[in-house]
Amino acid sequence: MKIEITGPIKRTKPFETDKEDEDIKIVVPGSIISNRTDFMSGHGTFYGDEDIIASVAGSVRQVNKLLTVQPFKSRYSPDVGDVIVGRVVEVQQKRWKVDINSISEGLLALANVSLPGGELRRKSAEDEMRMRMYMEEGDLVVAEVLNVQSDAIQLQARTLRYGKLGQGLLVKVSPSLMKRRKTHFHDLHFGAKIILARNGW
C-alpha cells in the first residue's frame, strides 16, 4: 500500500524590492527630520521648536519644499476619485452612513445614487421613504469618493458600475497594499468579477 504524505507548500516571497528603495530614509516618531527654515511640514510631521519632527514611523518623502512621512500601515485615508467598498451602518433622512474602514464614516447622499433600473430623475419625497428598500443596514456598496472634508467623506454611486453589491465574498486586506490604478473592476476569465477597492475591502 502506497501512502503519500504532503505538507503545506513552502511560501515563496511574493514581491521583490527595488534597489532604489534602499535609499529611503526611515524615521521613528519624535526624530528630527530637518530644520524649520528650509522646509514645510506635511502629513506625518509637525513643527518642533526649531525643526520639523516626525509624528509617525515611516519613510520620509520630499516634494519640493514639503516634507511628509508616510506610515506603512494606517487607516485608509481617502482621496477624491478612489473606488471604495463599504458597509451601510445607518439609514438617515436623505443619506446612508457607510463604514469604509477610515477615520470617519462615509456619507452616501440619496441625490448621489442612481436608482435601480437606471432611471435618472430627481429624487422625490417618496424616494426618501423607499430608501430602505434599496439599501439597509448591513448591505455592501461600491462607490467612489466625491469629496473629502475634515469631518465628512462624501461618496457617490451615480454610474451603473457603482451601487449595492449582491452575492459574493468580501476579503479584507490592509489599505496600504492597494495602489491606485486605472481600473479597479476586473473580470476574471472563468466568469467571476473582482473589485479591488482602495480601502482594502
Added chain:
Amino acid sequence: MKRFNTYDAYQIRYDGRRFDQIRNINFKFGLYPHADGSVYYEQGCTKVICAVYGPRQSRVRTPDDLCFINCQFSLSSFATQNKKKAQRSMEAGRLLERTLKSVIDRSAYPKTRVDVFCEIIQGDGSNLASCINAASLALVDAGIPVKGVVSAVECGVTRGYICTDLNNTEVRGNAPKIVLATLDGKRESIMVDYKNCLHINQMERMIEAGFDANEKIYACLREAILLRTEELRKIVAVKEL
C-alpha cells in the same frame, strides 16, 4: 517579623541585576490583524498584550470636539501568583489615558476616538510601566500621529538603595515607588505616579534614576519600532510594473 531582603551584600538584586539595570525587553507586533495596532510586549517576566483601534468614528462628543481616548487596563485572573478574578483597574486606566492624551495629537482628528486595550497576562511588577511602553509601541504600529515615543519605568527605594524596573517581590509591601514616564528618552517627565511615603531628600535621586532608566528603555523601544517599520516596508513595497 523577618524582612525579606531583595538584595545581597554585593549589592546585586536577587534576580541578578544591579540597582540601575532594566530587565530584558521582548516584543512581537501584529498580534491582532483586525486591530489597527497591536503588540505583545515583555519586560522581564511581565507580559502585556496591547491593542489599539483608531482613529475611528465616535458617538461620544468631547468638548472642543477633540479625539476621544479610551484606555482599558486589565489584569488577567492568571496573571499573579494568587488566582483572582480578572480585574480592571480604573486608576491605572486613567493614568494611562492621561499619559497618552498628552502624546497623541488630538486636534488632528476631530469627532473620532482611539481605543487602547491593555491586558496583562503575567504581572511580575512594573505593570503600569509595561502597559505604557506597550501602548506607545501599539500606537506607532497603528500609524496614529504622536509627539514621540513614550517610555515608562517603575522605581523604588529599598533600605536607601534606589532600584529601577521593579519586579514583583520588590513591588510588594509599602516601599515607596514611582512610575515615571518620559517622551523620547529626554529628561522631562510627562507622567509621575507615586505611592507610599518617601523622604523629600530621596525624591530627586529617585527621579534622576528614573530618567536614566527611561533612556535605556527608550533605546529599546526605538529599536523595536525601526525593526517593525522595516518589516512593514518589505511587505508594502512592490515593484512598479
